[in-house]
């Protein structure tokens with residue numbers, strides 16, 4: 001028996017800002033963003049969308065496109081770093097929305113929980129669900145990844161923004177990909193990218209130090225939540241390369257692989273915070289795990305050697321063959337945080353369908369990363385039903401219908417000054433309202449399905 005992904009669906013934000021528009025507004029050479037980082041568009045949530053909306057839309061599509069009986073889903077595990085409540089998980093919202101569609105109690109036997117570890121939470125949810133299915137092969141689990149990658153205006157993360165969710169059905173004997181059980185991990189607690197609880201002295205807001213109640217806050221410090229992370233871009237790249245390299249070689253050792261591991265993989269799917277992150281970071285592994293190593297870590301000119309290797313024809317050819325297929329969706333979407341690695345898989349498979357390349361029986365390698373920091377390396381084998389399952393998803397066809405918005409609308413959405421939706425929602429979930437009056441429900445978020 002094998003375990004893996006049987007079906008996939010997605011819901012990506014339908015508005016986008018062309019990267020060229022952002023580059024021009026910020027005085028950045030557009031070629032740097034397009035050719036250097038591989039960015040073309042960044043997708044942005046509309047006023048009625050949040051991570052619950054994206055997650056519920058992705059799950060609704062998964063159920064409908066694959067005629068799944070909702071009562072057969074015994075788990076909905078969510079990977080996210082864009083939670084909307086410190087106690088109530090996105091999974092709890094999603095299950096209640098599904099009951100609006102499929103009847104009260106239809107998900108009451110379903111277990112649900114959110115997994116948070118920056119961008120790798122979806123992979124953690126997947127690993128957990130694979131173990132569960134291995135023990136309970138007759139069951140079906142769903143893994144959802146849902147995030148809004150929002151960065152401060154004018155920061156170096158601004159051009160990597162994106163938003164949306166994927167939902168994946170995890171079963172025994174799956175149609176798309178079956179995963180090998182032997183995974184490797186590398187973890188180190190660091191501050192490369194994080195979303196801290198911040199505080200501001202009440203006095204700085206009220207202008208007096210009497211600590212009088214301020215909108216229900218009795219404390220002298222007011223807690224502030226920002227979706228935008230605190231981060232150090234170049235340090236985050238170092239953590240990314242260090243963790244993925246460590247996990248890669250641990251995987252190689254744990255699976256007793258002789259010779260070059262990456263040569264054995266048809267395609268390599270990495271966490272992509274922007275389209276070219278994988279190709280920019282993998283050159284070190286390419287050099288040191290080559291059949292005849294091209295560089296040694298103790299070389300005095302190691303960094304220069306790696307830079308030269310990253311520009312070599314051999315590396316470019318390698319990139320085109322093994323890394324490029326996962327990139328185009330990222331160029332059109334931006335960072336999906338927990339969903340990026342799975343979107344890379346969908347992008348690669350959709351391209352193989354389009355180019356009529358049969359990858360049945362081929363092994364794909366995965367290098368996942370989450371800031372904070374952790375990498376997991378694992379591999380999977382493409383199953384015979386992949387082509388049919390991926391064709392139903394219509395990835396690039398759907399992405400091509402995205403609506404371009406003007407720079408002013410982008411800023412107004414980002415600053416939450418825009419109060420009405422830019423696109424009329426149809427056949428999807430929307431955030432209806434947030435309770436403001438009832439003290440027992442203040443902050444409760446209510447959603448509805450719009451025909």
Ligand SMILES: CC(C)(COP(=O)([O-])OP(=O)([O-])OC[C@H]1O[C@@H](n2cnc3c(N)ncnc32)[C@H](O)[C@@H]1OP(=O)([O-])[O-])[C@@H](O)C(=O)NCCC(=O)NCCSC(=O)C[C@@](C)(O)CC(=O)[O-]
Pocket residue numbers: 029031032033035036037081117118119120156157160193231232233234236237240271272273274277280335337369370371372
């Ligand atoms: C990612 C960075 C650091 C990039 O930072 P940056 O400063 O925008 O770009 P750069 O200077 O590092 O690289 C620019 C590339 O463009 C090239 N270039 C320059 N000009 C031209 C031109 N005219 N034509 C063609 N190419 C050009 C230039 O040569 C270079 O390519 P190289 O050869 O060095 O590979 C920044 O966007 C950032 O801070 N992003 C936010 C953090 C981030 O995404 N970090 C990535 C690793 S951490 C991670 O992946 C986890 C994360 C972020 O997803 C969060 C989570 O886990 O939750």
